Amino acid sequence: MVLAELGGSISRALARMSSATVVDENVLRECLNEIARALMQADVRFKMVCDLQANIKKSVNLEALAAGTNKRRVIETAVGKELCKMLDPGKPAFVPKKGKPNVVMFVGLQGSGKTTTCTKYAHYHQRKGFKPSLVCADTFRAGAFDQLKQNATKAKIPFYGSYMESDPVKIAVEGLEKFRQEKSDLIIIDTSGRHMQEAALFEEMRQVAEATKPDLVIFVMDGSIGQAAFDQAQAFKQSASVGAVIITKMDGHAKGGGALSAVAATKSPVIFIGTGEHIDEFDVFNVEPFVGRLLGRGDLPGLLDKMESIVPADQQSELVAKLAEGAFTLRLMSEQFQNLLKMGPMGQIFSMLPGFSSELMPKGQEKQSKEKIKRYMTIMDSMTAAELDSKNPKLMTESRILRVARGSGRQVKDVTDMLEEYKRLAKMWSKLNVSKLIPPNGKMSDQAIQKMLKAMPPQVVQQMGGKSAFEALVKQMGGKDMSKMLAGMKGGA
Ligand SMILES: Nc1nc2c(ncn2[C@@H]2O[C@H](COP(=O)(O)OP(=O)(O)OP(=O)(O)O)[C@@H](O)[C@H]2O)c(=O)[nH]1
CATH class of the missing domain: 1.10.260.30 (Signal recognition particle, SRP54 subunit, M-domain)
Known part of the structure; x- marks a missing residue:
């Protein structure tokens, strides 16, 4: 996982600084440059890296620190705080409540792992005592309904879809009705994933959202897409009111920097990460432990x-x-x-x-x-x-x-x-x-x-x-x- 290498580089930069006899402005600049390089290598956007550097410099005034203060600790805390700020948009995502018909809609590009993630999300909540259900409103990809059906059957989750109907809005509304009647308290709608250039994808997504009025729209993003993450996330945010992000494929060569960009572009928190193809390979994402790991503080x-x-x-x-x-x-x-x-x-x-x-x-x-x-x-x-x-x-x-x-x-x-x-x-x-x-x-x-x-x-x-x-x-x-x-x-x- 490249993310781990980022963690290694950041903690090495901090460790090198603490081995310096005197921590002065030069040492701080050197350390921040090293951290900036590591972040950029991990595909974090240039602008975000510059902001981070500037904010740390502003918050750490070495000269004003009382003698005997542990400067390394002060800098490390400032770095940690800024990284947390980048990952925390300041408002928590909608959390489904048991016993109410929560509606959650999934959006994302083709192949981002949306369908797999819908089932993982349903399974996670099923284990917490919810009664989830899955609706396949992806009428674009021929095998989409079969894939959802297969995943849902394996996880014993009720599902709805159609081989004949070509209108995703109609399927979404029918599915919603059916599962509301069946007292499902977490109705998950999977939508089509296509290429970003297709205006039709965004229009379809908007129509499904309008007809189903979801409590939460989750944007699913492939963790390995790198610098393109920001534009992709922003395009989705503009067409649907994205309220949370799930980053997939963090087990592979994901550089992780895309996660920071997606948060910045959607102003929504990352709530889970996908760490494999299996239904259980799905972790809750918490900002502080994540940053702690990047800084070598562990979790x-x-x-x-x-x-x-x-x-x-x-x-x-x-x-x-x-x-x-x-x-x-x-x-x-x-x-x-x-x-x-x-x-x-x-x-x-x-x-x-x-x-x-x-x-x-x-x-x-x-x-x-x-x-x-x-x-x-x-x-x-x-x-x-x-x-x-x-x-x-x-x-x-x-x-x-x-x-x-x-x-x-x-x-x-x-x-x-x-x-x-x-x-x-x-x-x-x-x-x-x-x-x-x-x-x-x-x-x-x-x-x-x-x-x-x-x-x-x-x-x-x-x-x-x-x-x-x-x-x-x-x-x-x-x-x-x-x-x-x-x-x-x-x-x-
Ligand atoms: N390694 C790994 N593979 C994943 C993860 N999540 C999904 N995949 C795989 O990514 C591929 C694409 O996943 P799908 O769920 O079909 O993607 P999708 O976004 O629904 O695709 P469309 O329906 O075409 O839009 C599949 O082979 C999944 O098994 C993950 O967290 N890690």
């Missing part, structure tokens, strides 16, 4: 929430209890691997840790680690229940290894590699003595932190920024429950 609450959504609270204590018994089995390792895969890109996780950047994850290593985990999991699929639950490493004799290799279609070396990894992890967990390490309130003592550090493989500690960075991280977790952290982040493959 611990976000990280803990993410872990909690992957390993539910009841399973966390179960897992920790099993580890406390000293029963690290292959089955437990397989569960951990599943959790790791569900967490998404490791680089993204790193950027949520204070002081870390996703650049810590060497390029290519992410893919390699994932492939290795998947390979190990296929091997474990060919093992018997007794083998998976055994605490005796000697159980895996040569003939068993041969059988598992044959069954999983892998080489014997792959099986022995997997067993070596298991032994390494089992040794690490037995050294940790989990029951003493994590007291019932989840807070770790200094002594426990040292113990954990000793048990961790040196290369993992190094990858996390070294011993002191790890200590600082655990301290910053403060009152946060470390058992959540452990339940999600074991392995280290």
